[in-house]
Amino acid sequence: MATQAQAVRMALHYGEENLGVTDIFGEDVGAPLGGVFTCTQGLKTAWNAPLDERGIIGTALGIAYAGGRAVAEIQFCDYIFNCIDLLKLCGNVHWSSAGAYCVPLTVMTPVGAGIHGSMYHSHSFESMMTHVQGWKVVMPSNPLDTYGMLIAAMKEPNPVMVLLPKALMRTKGEEPIPGEPDDEKELNARINAPVGVDRTNWRPRWPDGLTDYTVPFGVARVRREGRNATVVSYGRHLNLCVQAADELSAEGLTFDVIDLRTLYPFDLPTVKASVEKTGRLLVVNEDTEVTNFGEHVLRRAIDEAFYSLEVPPRLLAGLDVPGVGLAWGYEQYSVPQAADVKAAMRAMATATT
Amino acid sequence: MAPSDDTAPADARTWGEPVTDALKLRLHDAMVQARLIEETMIRMMRTGHGYFWIGGPGEEAWGVPLGLLVHKGTGPAHDFLHLHYRSSAIVLAMGAQPIDLLRQMRSTVTDPYSMGRNFVNHFAIRHWNIVPVTPTIETQYVSAPGTAWVQRRFGGIGVSIVNGGDAGTAEGDFASCLNWSTRPGQELPVLILIAQNNWGISTPAHQVQSSADLAQRAGGYGIPHRVVDGNDPIATYEALREALAWCRYERKPFCLQGNVARLYGHSSSSGALRHEEPDCVATFEARLVRESTLTEATARAVWDRWQTHIHAALEQVKTEPMPEREHVMLHVLAPAGSQN
């Protein structure tokens, strides 16, 4: 099975061959490295940008203005904060120009903790990004969705922010990407750049059968079905929720585990229907808890399904601290861990009315 | 990509027509038009026909020559313009309709640039590659390398032209523009303009910048650069003609600074009062009369003709509708299939 990084690579390859992608660029995105997480190895339109995040977003906007289609990478979302006004601009161009211009542009950036990344390789970005209007914002939890949402992004006339959980970059999926070779070794041999040798003459041998497999925006996926509570998550923590649901079934507790996949626009009907069924809602993510995107999900659920709720809905999120510290304890005690997720799900399912 | 609305390009090396009496008269005519529209908009603000004014009176000699030299059209074969809020003379000299500026000034729903959403002089004209003017200072300098990158790949003679003020060059985006335009072997056809009026709202340039010659910074990146008297439309025209020919033919950047006047202060927030600064329209007109290119009577006629035209446009704009509730959510997201 392909990893998330390989899924990105294959989707971008499909995009530059079939979807009009003209430029894939960012810091260390071109040869020889192909991205610090290897997401852009072997791509024919990939190039190395100057170390200048504002330059990257601004240039990508200009490429869109001129009829090109860029996929720009910000190496880590921890370094995107100086671009907020440019992201705002990308998102308001269509509205402020009364529809004259659009901004077909994909930005991808690794997010979240889980790799001992310390203060500046651990930030989350979804709460800020979903506050920037005019963008679609997605965060996949597995390689197949990563592929399908990138394909959707590269077809969009609007800017799309693809948040890639960095702890999942090397994680393999459970479902194959249509067209990927059955044999994992073959896939690696075909599309992984060789390590420790000169790559100058290396060229990938892309799988022949890659497809237009598209995950439409705004459509969640119910990953587990159950009766006792609804759990809404995305990205890395979605997997922790699925794992906890499987474990808690031994205690007789079952859950609807909803992978939002798209955060803006998010799939309210699916969340609402599930809350109406279970009467209980827990939202889980790793961003800091104040003005957290999960609070928005809670508010919409309360607006739409208040009288279905049996107990107060809850958010399990990161502590409100300036960063994720490097030492084990800092991450362990500030970012929700598997045990925290399981405990919060059990508590939600068993809370008395 | 939509087809161009322009004719076949001329030779890049001799871009633009030479200065003749006929050209001088065109420059004068367009400068008068731009001045009168800005003064009309200041009056509109004072008489309750607009909330806020910001614009370019005093920069006509800087803007009009560029407007006449632009390779106008749609897509990378033509010039892209990344402008700021003092660029009315450029856009009017390109042929924008005065009434459309007045519409944006009054925030009518008929404002073709923003549907009454943005301040005046915030243009967005896709069929001429005028990308949306941003209220954020200097961000236009980071989008310009993007359009130029596409133009470089496309070939042809299209240039990305970026214009802004002096104070804004302190932003990192200005340096980004210089750097992204000069990656070795990947140089970009960007005409980097600086309108030096010696002010950033209330802060004098000498307090915050070590030199009034901002263009020389481009020299550190190997970009040819020069400073021109932006109050002199002929000198500006010649300098722009040369600079544009360089960008078109060499496919490399050029930095040109024009020293200009800020005739009515920063904006209506400082009262939009007339200041004691050089008046490029009056000076140029006097020169043309002195040279007998123009008589005082024909000059008067130019002012009268534009005054009449603008007056009629204003009366029309006063009758036009304002945005209503149903307009608020229009164009938040582009529908599938949209493209530039």
Ligand SMILES: Cc1ncc(C[n+]2csc(CCOP(=O)(O)OP(=O)(O)O)c2C)c(N)n1
């Ligand atoms: C990024 C940003 N910071 C601050 C402002 C507020 N502001 C508007 S105009 C201006 C001064 C700009 O001066 P300059 O670049 O010299 O242009 P000028 O107005 O003199 O033509 C400032 C600070 C802004 N619009 N954008």
